[in-house]
Amino acid sequence: MAQVEQYAKAAIQTQAPDLLQWSADYFTAVACGDTPPVKQGQERGPWSKWKDLTPELLKVLHQRVGGRLIISADELAHMWKSLNLPKDLFASVMDVGGFTEEIEWLKFLALSCSPIGVSIAKTLKIICEVLSGDHNGPPRIPFSTFQFLYTYIAEMDGEISASHVSRMLNYIEQEIIGPDGLIKVDDFTQNPWVRLE
Template sequence: LPLYNAMDKMYCAQQISIPTELPNLLKNFTKAAIRTQPKDLLLWSAAYFSALSAGERLPVKDRLEMNVATQKTDTGLTPGLLKTLHKQLSLGETCSKEELQKKWKGLCLPVDQLETLLSLGSFSSDIDWMEFLALGCSALGGTLMSSLKFACEILTEEEEGGAARIPFDTFVKLYTYLAQLDGDIPRDHIDNFLSSLQPQV
């Protein structure tokens, strides 16, 4: 006669209680996974449900991004992922290096790319979020103008495809930071460029 083990207890359908919100939770999770297309679904799922249970912003893109030519094999930073990071980390002017690393890993982004950006910006343990965002945009854009275009598209409150307007002082901060980091643009050129935009504001 086999011994009865408490772990062998059988359940019938009436004993299993499925929360009424579970189907919607799974549907939202599935849609988020399809939009975000994480490289490591398990790692991303852990970040998703951790953020959900803590009431934080979820590591989810607003929409599905098609791979651009440089991203056929590259699984690095994209405009959608940078926008997701911005939504998660822009609540204050600064964020901690640890929090950025956690959110970065939650989006399955390459750690070496993060280390390169942190090194380039010479950031300490407290990171000026707008400066990091500017560096992220420069990693996407390559040129100063395309970097600023990405920044405007990420920061705008307007509908996608619109003018991508941002506050002028935000633009000044981003442009000045990237131009000074570039090192090839003289300070008087930076000032002249910004003053030429002032009448249009």
């Protein structure tokens, strides 16, 4: 795994209150060949700051973004603050995603869902629930959106090969997606042939 990808994953897992200091400690440890200061996912207990972020709040945030693909960092920060979400959480997602003044909303959403979902399949399930406009059936989104998000999350994770991602996407597109072009959560969580990780 590339060092930047390892750093991104470690930053999401650890959620250090002082990201700059933690980053300095992280890279110092790596340079010295020591174990970096990383909390594993299971170490984040019920008092983790990520508890303040829920799929429901992300759905409200998504509605406020209003279907835009790009949003300014200032406007998104204001929306985030209006939902009383922790500022350092926002800063962490911005840092891990390498976002600047203009933010690709779907990428920001994907990174925001990652710590809640922990695994790629659960993260994509949460994203589908946030993005889905269906109220009368299972959450579903366009396959093209799923393809974009799965590829991005797998790249950020860094532990899944591009060839595996490509095989899974080809299988889903050829064997699962119907004429409506939509993918349901069960299509990638309940199908034994689909292994996203």
